[in-house]
Amino acid sequence: MRVGMILVALAAVLTATVAGPPRLGWYLAAWALFALALWLARRVPARRLGVLVVAGGVALTATGLTAPPSSSTDAFRYAWDGRVQAAGGSPYDHAPADPALASLRDAWLFPPGCAGRDLWPLPDGGCTRINRPTVPTIYPPVAEGYFLLVHWLSPDGARHKALQAGGWVMAVAVLLLLWRRDPRAAACWAWCPAVPVEAVNNAHVDMLGVVLVVLAFSVRRGRGALLGAAVAAKLLPAAALPGALSGVLRTGVAWRRVLTIALPAAAVVALAYLPYALVSHGSVAGYLPGYLQEERYGDAGGGNRYLILRLLLPDAWAPYAALLLLGAAVVQVLRSGDPDRPWDGALLVTGSLLLLFTPGYSWYALAVVALAAMAGRWEWLGVALAGAVAYVAGPAGDGGLATAFYGAAAVAVLTMPSVQAARRARRPRLRLVRNEHTA
Numbered sequence: 001m002r003v004g005m006i007l008v009a010l011a012a013v014l015t016a017t018v019a020g021p022p023r024l025g026w027y028l029a030a031w032a033l034f035a036l037a038l039w040l041a042r043r044v045p046a047r048r049l050g051v052l053v054v055a056g057g058v059a060l061t062a063t064g065l066t067a068p069p070s071s072s073t074d075a076f077r078y079a080w081d082g083r084v085q086a087a088g089g090s091p092y093d094h095a096p097a098d099p100a101l102a103s104l105r106d107a108w109l110f111p112p113g114c115a116g117r118d119l120w121p122l123p124d125g126g127c128t129r130i131n132r133p134t135v136p137t138i139y140p141p142v143a144e145g146y147f148l149l150v151h152w153l154s155p156d157g158a159r160h161k162a163l164q165a166g167g168w169v170m171a172v173a174v175l176l177l178l179w180r181r182d183p184r185a186a187a188c189w190a191w192c193p194a195v196p197v198e199a200v201n202n203a204h205v206d207m208l209g210v211v212l213v214v215l216a217f218s219v220r221r222g223r224g225a226l227l228g229a230a231v232a233a234k235l236l237p238a239a240a241l242p243g244a245l246s247g248v249l250r251t252g253v254a255w256r257r258v259l260t261i262a263l264p265a266a267a268v269v270a271l272a273y274l275p276y277a278l279v280s281h282g283s284v285a286g287y288l289p290g291y292l293q294e295e296r297y298g299d300a301g302g303g304n305r306y307l308i309l310r311l312l313l314p315d316a317w318a319p320y321a322a323l324l325l326l327g328a329a330v331v332q333v334l335r336s337g338d339p340d341r342p343w344d345g346a347l348l349v350t351g352s353l354l355l356l357f358t359p360g361y362s363w364y365a366l367a368v369v370a371l372a373a374m375a376g377r378w379e380w381l382g383v384a385l386a387g388a389v390a391y392v393a394g395p396a397g398d399g400g401l402a403t404a405f406y407g408a409a410a411v412a413v414l415t416m417p418s419v420q421a422a423r424r425a426r427r428p429r430l431r432l433v434r435n436e437h438t439a
Contacts (some may be wrong), residue, residue, distance in 0.1 A: 003044055006037040007056045007191065008383070012061040014180035014193060018201040021117065022071040022392045030193035031385050037191050037376060041184070050183035057175045057190025063203045065164050071391070072202040072363070073118050075163045076109055076129040081137050081144055082151030090099025090280040091137040091144060096130045097122050101124045108159050135287040141272040142232040143205045163203035170207045174214050178373045181218070188373035194384045209234035210370050216244070217374060224261040228268030235288075236364060239353050240371075241265065242330045243346025246337025295359070304390055307358040307403040308410055322356040347371035351380050351413065354387065358406050362388035379416040382409030396436045 010033040017026040041049055066156075069075050081091040083104055094101050105128075111119070114127040121127055123134065137144070146166075154162035164190050178186035189195060199207040209230045215224035223244055230237035244261045248254040276284050295305070306318035313321055329352040333345035365384035372380040386409045390402035 003037055003040045003049075003052055006033055006040065007052070009033055010037065010191065010193075012059060012062055012104060012195050015066050017193070018064060018067045018070040018197060020067075020070060024080045024389065027193070027388050027392055030197075030219065034191050038187060041187055043104055046183065049187070050179065052400065053183050053187050053190045054175065054179055057179075057186075057195075058172055060191060061168055061171045061200050063301075064196035064202075065161075065168060067201065068160055069164075069202045071197070072204065073129055073131045074205075075121075075160050075203040077131060078139075078143075078147045078163055078203065078205060079151070079160070080104075080109055081132050081139065082147035082149075085144065085148040086151050090276060090282075091139075092276060092280040092284050092286050093282050095134050095136050096128060097124070098135040099124065110118070112282055132287065135290060136263040136282065138287040138291050139205065140232045140235060141276050141284070142229055143208060143234060144276065145272075146205065146208055146233070160203065164200055167200040167203045167207050170211045171195050174207075174211055174370055177214050177218050180372070181374065182376065185373050186377040188381060189370055191242065192369050192381065192384065194362060194366060194369055194388065197388075199366055199400070202363065204363040204366070206234050206236070206366050209237040210366050211369060213240050213346070214370050214374065216240075217346070222264075225265035225268050227261070228265030228327045229272070231265065232272040236350075236353075237367060240346035240367070241341040242333045242349045243337065243344065246333055246342050246345040247335070247339045248339075249331075249334045250336065291419055303357060303396045304360050304393075304402050306356070307390075307406050311403065311407070324373050326352055326356055341375070343371050343374040344377075347375050347377060347380060351383050353405065354383050355410050355413070358390065360389065360390040360394070360402070362391045377416075379412040380409075382412050385409065 010030060013026060013030045014379055017023075017030055041052070044052065068135050075279045077096075084091050084094070084101065087104055087385060089101065089204040109130060110122075110126060110128045112126075114121070118130055119127040119129060120133050139147075150162050150166055156271055175186065175190050178189050197211075212226050212230035212233060216230065217240075218225070227237065227244055230240065241261070245258060246293035248257050273284055285354045306315075306322055309321050326349070327351050333348055337345035337348075347368065351369060354365055354368060362384065368380055368383050372378060382405070386402065389405045393401050
């Protein structure tokens, strides 16, 4: 009963969270209720908990449908890219501000006035809801195919709702996949505030990559192809590939396993890009190089990148240290990872990537939340909370707050295995003491 009451309160807080611009207080309240629900769920019987996980997860994710995108404008770019493709164009060729596409503009994406928040100015006058309107798209081809599909399936006037509905369907699909594996661990995904906020309300296409990664680790055949599709949806799932290759360097090189994963993955990525490469006049990389420069991953002294490493090292060393440590994590997985638990290695590499580079976008951590649920490693959820805090604080905000949360997440990840090992070591002693008293 107590867990159910906490979930009802969490639903109310999430509804308030997505009802307006991002506010740190609502985010922290939602995460506090989430943590409390996970803590109380430890003593709930398995059968009852399974119902709470599914019913609560379905209802909580649906809170993201109650308002337009609240803290991101990416969904507007998705809708535009789908519209451009349906008209026979390539989103890699033209920016939304290009006069050649003026016939595709409407009052929703290009409102007649510039009053209101989250509007971007156009060079020829007016405004648009589409962020970075003077540059072409950044999204990979599987994501672009998804945008086109949503456009085709959307009724007139659907606007953002079709993309949100797609996010909700994918979030529930991941929930059911995780629930079939372990209902108790699936609560990490089902009740996590990042899911209704980022996967549903903001409709981030990262959710498509998460579905494909979870599905890949739920099957044995076709794993490489599914991971390739995930990479071609949002690039970041490339961090899950070492997990699929866990232990291949344990005794020499397990070439058969390497080729079974790597070749299908590479083939799917290449085939996904091929149609766009054939019809596009410009580079299918789109705005990706400019985005990396904009995010200052090459300039450790600017923005909120490498927050943890910059506490310990000179700023100029941080990018190199991040790459070195990430490489060490990959090698660790390839040499010592458990091939029967590839999600463990995928979680280590993906979570380490976010902890080392400290991106300020909370939706990047959706994959970490799903993999943490697969692995039963709740301590990694702090990475998603830290990303949310960094995003709400913003690049011009107090970097100390984001640093504190990312630092706390790193401490939890580093110390929890030792804490759990110590608890396991104590249990046999406690049983022995009890048996002696009984005798």
